[in-house]
Amino acid sequence: MTRPNKRVAILSPVAWRTPPRRYGAWETVASNIAEGLVGRGWDVTLFATSDSVTQGRLHAVVERGYEEDPGVDPKVAEYLQISEAFEHAAEFDLIHSHYDFMALTYTRLVKTPVLTTIHGFSSPKIMPVYEKYREGYFVSISDSDRVPGLNYLATVYNGIDLALYPLQEPPGEELIFLGRIHPDKGTHLAIEVAQQSGLPLLIAGIIQDETYFREQVEPHLDHTIRFIGPVDVAGKNELFAQARALLHLNTIPERFGLVLAEANAAGVPVIAMDLGSCREVINDGETGFLVADVEDAVRALGRLGEIDRTVCRKRVQQYFSLETMVEAYERVYSTIFDLEATR
């Protein structure tokens, strides 16, 4: 393995602290990779907000995340954070960027190779930047979340810490919904499934779309369909302990869907819309069911007995653990070092 004597910079966003206190998916993954690499002996420098926490070296020029401190201007923080990392490029054998398109525009000004994990294309308007820098090194977080023409080295699934989500047995009675309350996440479809099946539903998550909550969720709440607000890890485990199945009836393609892996880790089968990466995370008929609509989902409820909850957890251990993710990135790094050596 190439890790001895290799120095890696992990460039995390500065929307939130790394790791984030609650929300912040990109910062979570950046933190997991940084800490995983440190644990495996790499020399890691994390570029993140000043209040970030790492076992590696922290390099910070932005005091606090712009989502956490209204005094921080996002645009200013981004320019300062990204340029700082690239100004120190010569100190590293690799810069691993978790930034959106912005960091790409600095890559041709340094000799150090740059790997970009694309955590999602935030807008169609950013595509001209990917087009220009398509020869760079890229990782997708699912096979489905790719665009043609980019130099992808691999898909590396996000990993979760399985110790946080112990296996819950026996199965509970409730259907559960866990995620942002937003039409994209199909909270209203989960409610339809509960109503048609007559099973109770627990809804947890932050309300991201107030109008949607007020018009399409709140009117249906009663003693069997309940909303419990956002939950932390302990709250998620309580939810998983009560769960018959997780309903994840997303209405747009999922980029990765961390919650699917978390539920499976706890042994909870997932009924997911067959859109985007869901079929990469869920093995249909083994760790849950992929469905096309509400009727499909209701039918799938009758087949939950076919799912072995220990198999669900084992699949997460194999494909979606922190170790699997970090090892996959080590392979990508090796590929880059080999490619660079022959340049």
Next chain:
Amino acid sequence: MTRPNKRVAILSPVAWRTPPRRYGAWETVASNIAEGLVGRGWDVTLFATSDSVTQGRLHAVVERGYEEDPGVDPKVAEYLQISEAFEHAAEFDLIHSHYDFMALTYTRLVKTPVLTTIHGFSSPKIMPVYEKYREGYFVSISDSDRVPGLNYLATVYNGIDLALYPLQEPPGEELIFLGRIHPDKGTHLAIEVAQQSGLPLLIAGIIQDETYFREQVEPHLDHTIRFIGPVDVAGKNELFAQARALLHLNTIPERFGLVLAEANAAGVPVIAMDLGSCREVINDGETGFLVADVEDAVRALGRLGEIDRTVCRKRVQQYFSLETMVEAYERVYSTIFDLEATR
């Protein structure tokens, strides 16, 4: 002079075409400098939108200004435009940036020296970037629009094309206001001066603050105080031909105040609030009067006979012409080349 064989990149913003069709002060100045340098034999590459016009070489990666085409994302356009110039840095002896703080974050990644003309500090939140890059090369557009600690090489006043604004004689009867209709520009104070003096007032400009116009301008309009909307160069000259004096009673410090020079070029005396750069543009008692309030301004109207209109124009020729500006930038460039040669 150091210009032979020196290659200069002028980095213009991409909010508007360079030169802009109507508005766009920063693009106007960038264009004036680029064309002036070409005229004096420099090898000039203008980085600007694809539809820009130059006698030099145009290098463009952004099709149209983001203020002119809603399909262009400002953030994406800025990152693409700035990085493109810096990726070509080795082809130039100097990059002259007319960008806000963003371009500074690329300067340490190239060997080519970068001069930044600060056309105004767009927000207090951008100051951390200037703080970090304070050792760079900077030009202020007035002595008053400076912050402590930056490595200023000079103040270079914006220049105007005097051929566009011929001397208007004899003086007209009207007071004129020319500028954005906005509290910063003191349209309401010009109206007060007209009312107190009993003189007619012509107001020209775009309405930037609709509420302000409706509440503090419109109710005062009658046959002696008239609003004529925005004007182009021809419209400005018609206005200058009718003018007794220009009222420029700004309520915040002026950064430069191009309209003061334009009016003076036409021989029109200026009554300006003594805030910011106004006292650098107007020589009190010679090309107009610097005042502290409305009463002062009304008193100054009684002294307009003291102003020699040809002296107004001569002062603009001397200090605020295109030639003066371009020659001043040539001196700044020479200073930079000398400093770089001894590094």
